[in-house]
Amino acid sequence: MGQKSLPKIYRKSLLYKSGVEYADFGLNHIEGCVHGCTYPCYAMMLKKRCGQIKDYEDWCTPKIVANALELLDKEIPKYKGEINSVYLCFSTDPFMYRLEEVNKLSLKIIERLNRDNIKSVTITKGIHSKELLDYKRYGENNEYGITAVSLSKDFHDRYEPFSAPIRERIKALKRLHDAGLKTWVSMEPYPTPNIFAQNIYEILETVSFVDKIVFGKWNYNGLISSFKDYKSFYNYFSNEVIDFCQKRNINVHIKEGTIDLEEYASRSPAKYSVRDGDLLFKFAY
Ligand code: SF4
Numbered sequence: 001m002g003q004k005s006l007p008k009i010y011r012k013s014l015l016y017k018s019g020v021e022y023a024d025f026g027l028n029h030i031e032g033c034v035h036g037c038t039y040p041c042y043a044m045m046l047k048k049r050c051g052q053i054k055d056y057e058d059w060c061t062p063k064i065v066a067n068a069l070e071l072l073d074k075e076i077p078k079y080k081g082e083i084n085s086v087y088l089c090f091s092t093d094p095f096m097y098r099l100e101e102v103n104k105l106s107l108k109i110i111e112r113l114n115r116d117n118i119k120s121v122t123i124t125k126g127i128h129s130k131e132l133l134d135y136k137r138y139g140e141n142n143e144y145g146i147t148a149v150s151l152s153k154d155f156h157d158r159y160e161p162f163s164a165p166i167r168e169r170i171k172a173l174k175r176l177h178d179a180g181l182k183t184w185v186s187m188e189p190y191p192t193p194n195i196f197a198q199n200i201y202e203i204l205e206t207v208s209f210v211d212k213i214v215f216g217k218w219n220y221n222g223l224i225s226s227f228k229d230y231k232s233f234y235n236y237f238s239n240e241v242i243d244f245c246q247k248r249n250i251n252v253h254i255k256e257g258t259i260d261l262e263e264y265a266s267r268s269p270a271k272y273s274v275r276d277g278d279l280l281f282k283f284a285y
Helices: 042-049 068-078 100-115 153-159 166-178 200-206 230-247 261-266
Strands: 016-020 023-026 063-065 085-088 119-124 143-147 182-190 212-217 251-254 271-275 278-282
Touching (some): 063 068, 063 100, 068 100, 100 119, 166 182, 182 230, 200 230, 230 251, 230 261
Parallel strands (some): 023 085, 119 143, 143 182, 182 212
Antiparallel strands (some): 271 278
16 A cells, blocks of 8 residues: 655745855755654754644654645756755654655755756765666766764664664665765764764764765754763764775764864863773873
């Protein structure tokens, strides 16, 4: 039996200037997200504050922007000469786990952008479709990304409960990489050990095939500041991520606000050790 079709909404516009350096435009062709992350999800908080959604359950029942492709047909010529790349998505996820209706629309949008030589930059906690290997339909310049902040099933079940299992996400990304396409990983929001203790090097090694790694701190949750040494923690591991990437020729980007320059200048280097997959955290004062 097929899936029940998702509710529809109509928008007046779709493309918008993003103001970030890694994609000049963005679009959100879905409202809500079935993955239901509990970090919490910034997009959900924002929509709730604006009164666009009622609660978590409402957020986890995505609505499709039914006129997304018509809007693109109108807006692409309007921005001609200005758009190089479009980010999918800042406020939702383009490849929702086991939601074919969302995934099909996202593929059509990527195809439409690529037809006008506009690169798409994706980020998902779902699965990148095999169809993206079809160079005739999709360009070869897209950048495909996944979020990978933990390899643990416990972490997944607690914080990304309805997203794709992390190993499936990585496998699908590796398939694109092996076909010569550009791939990247977002390690954001990276947890402090009081939120989730884990071995960061194991994650880095597992995703070391990618072209770029983005590292960023855990946000919008008082839990990190209850971890006394969180500034040092992020300073130390930002350095470790940079070091790891430089040694393997991987591009690296540390998200704004992750490195605390004051703390960095004021302390002696932190000492850490890794034992049995747990991260032990100590300082040399
Ligand atoms: S996948 Fe992204 S948009 Fe979806 S709930 Fe998680 S953080 Fe929010």
